[in-house]
Amino acid sequence: xxxxxxxxxxxxxxxxxxxxxxxxxxxxxxxxxxxxxxxxxxxxxxxxxxxxxxxxxxxxxxxxxxxxxxxxxxxxxxxxxxxxxxxxxxxxxxxxxxxxxxxxxxxxxxxxxxxxxxxxxxxxxxxxxxxxxxxxxxxxxxxxxxxxxxxxxxxxxxxxxxxxxxx
Amino acid sequence: xxxxxxxxxxxxxxxxxxxxxxxxxxxxxxxxxxxxxxxxxxxxxxxxxxxxxxxxxxxxxxxxxxxxxxxxxxxxxxxxxxxxxxxxxxxxxxxxxxxxxxxxxxxxxxxxxxxxxxxxxxxxxxxxxxxxxxxxxxxxxxxxxxxxxxxxxxxxxxxxxxxxxxxxxxxxxxxxxxxxxxxxxxxxxxxxxxxxxxxxxxxxxxxxxxxxxxxxxxxxxxxxxxxxxxxxxxxxxxxxxxxxxxxxxxxxxxxxxxxxxxxxxxxxxxxxxxxxxxxxxxxxxxxxxxxxxxxxxxxxxxxxxxxxxxxxxxxxxxxxxxxxxxxxxxxxxxxxxxxxxxxxxxxxxxxx
Numbered sequence: 001x002x003x004x005x006x007x008x009x010x011x012x013x014x015x016x017x018x019x020x021x022x023x024x025x026x027x028x029x030x031x032x033x034x035x036x037x038x039x040x041x042x043x044x045x046x047x048x049x050x051x052x053x054x055x056x057x058x059x060x061x062x063x064x065x066x067x068x069x070x071x072x073x074x075x076x077x078x079x080x081x082x083x084x085x086x087x088x089x090x091x092x093x094x095x096x097x098x099x100x101x102x103x104x105x106x107x108x109x110x111x112x113x114x115x116x117x118x119x120x121x122x123x124x125x126x127x128x129x130x131x132x133x134x135x136x137x138x139x140x141x142x143x144x145x146x147x148x149x150x151x152x153x154x155x156x157x158x159x160x161x162x163x164x165x166x167x
Numbered sequence: 168x169x170x171x172x173x174x175x176x177x178x179x180x181x182x183x184x185x186x187x188x189x190x191x192x193x194x195x196x197x198x199x200x201x202x203x204x205x206x207x208x209x210x211x212x213x214x215x216x217x218x219x220x221x222x223x224x225x226x227x228x229x230x231x232x233x234x235x236x237x238x239x240x241x242x243x244x245x246x247x248x249x250x251x252x253x254x255x256x257x258x259x260x261x262x263x264x265x266x267x268x269x270x271x272x273x274x275x276x277x278x279x280x281x282x283x284x285x286x287x288x289x290x291x292x293x294x295x296x297x298x299x300x301x302x303x304x305x306x307x308x309x310x311x312x313x314x315x316x317x318x319x320x321x322x323x324x325x326x327x328x329x330x331x332x333x334x335x336x337x338x339x340x341x342x343x344x345x346x347x348x349x350x351x352x353x354x355x356x357x358x359x360x361x362x363x364x365x366x367x368x369x370x371x372x373x374x375x376x377x378x379x380x381x382x383x384x385x386x387x388x389x390x391x392x393x394x395x396x397x398x399x400x401x402x403x404x405x406x407x408x409x410x411x412x413x414x415x416x417x418x419x420x421x422x423x424x425x426x427x428x429x430x431x432x433x434x435x436x437x438x439x440x441x442x443x444x445x446x447x448x449x450x451x452x453x454x455x456x457x458x459x460x461x462x463x464x465x466x467x468x469x470x471x472x473x474x475x476x477x478x479x480x481x482x483x484x485x486x487x488x489x490x491x492x493x494x495x496x497x498x499x500x501x502x503x504x505x506x507x508x509x510x511x512x513x514x515x516x517x518x519x
Contacts, residue, residue: 008432009425009428009429009431009432010432012376012429012432013393013429013432013433014432019377021376021377022375022376022377022378023377025376025377025378025390026376026377026378028425029378029380029383029386029421029425032386032421032424032425032428033334033335033383033386033421034334034335034421035334036333036334089327089329090327092327094327094329095326095327095328095329095330097329098329098330098331099329099331099332102331105329106329106330111329114327114328114329115328115329117327118324118325118326118327118328118329119325119328121325121326121327122320122325122326122327123325125224125225138325139324139325139328
């Protein structure tokens, strides 16, 4: 890339070649647009995501303490977290936490629950079938599709490796 | 023949019109939501409703209701009935203009439904002024609306979805602004106040500088505002100081900086008298609106309340009102298209 130098507004308006002008303009826009601080956002995500995980661990411990075996305890924890995320979405709080926590609220299973509850709330007015039914997966859909697709591909690789005696 | 020559002289330069049968803006109205009412201009709006649903069941119905309230209010303020209005020129942000269709249906006024994204108010006032100047209408009602939740739903994510907005993103204004434009025989003058007239317009072209970031609409629209304003200066043969204020629609902090920079490089300094409705309408710090307000309602209610008052009281003699629009849809964005902009300039003066 030759245009490492600072692009000025003058370069943009004096450029007669549209493609080059657009390139200059995009470069210039990048320079003047305020950016998020990555370390700050990462720290916030770590904090919020960490708190969610600690809450999850507390539930797991509680369920095991109540007599569930480890697998069942974890399952109960998942159900509890999903329930809480949906509840918070319904009362409009999840978005407020996400605004602060970013990926910290997106990556745990609570983010997945939110991504389905939010369209359900939004599109309820358009009916049970064409509203909720069709649109509930608008955000989560790609995750499910490519999640399943990836496990299928990995499954085949695993199968082949097994045939070859590697694993 | 004389008639024809007369008409030709209304055209100014390449993209502008200088009106001869001066259209008057005789009344304005503004309806706003709660967040807007908490902003710096909050006390100026005619109607404020704290209920984001405006008593309706859906966001779309709510927006129609806002528009209806704005139309009713402006008629009331002008002391007119719906039957006194010859044409209604209006539009909104929702797909196929449903806020407008359902909002003003009951008024039974002949309609030109228009789409110019957030520049719609400029377009509606331009067309209204043309109709009046041409003698095709004695009174025209120009109106636009936008609703935060409706726009989020249409262009972005469901409201409760947990995502973060970048600093360059703007906040769609919930509100509707309306103006009534009349010819000189139907103007309504009140003693002690100036008449507000539309002197001319500069109609914008679609301007695309190749920006693809729909979360940075200020940057997408700034080149359009730049080209329209520059064209206005050239067509009318004026300098920036000709206007007391040059008022852009919703460029926000990022877009306004770009516009001032671009015009500066072209030899026009507007840094002293530029104002952006998107910057004025919210308090960036306390209201957490990032780049500023946006939407058709943003420029419409800012004009209908704040700007109109300044002209009425003669505090400002002449302004250039330039609503700006970003022309995208979810489909065009998903298909990797750029986000072109458009801006329509209206020259408005206080007279008498």
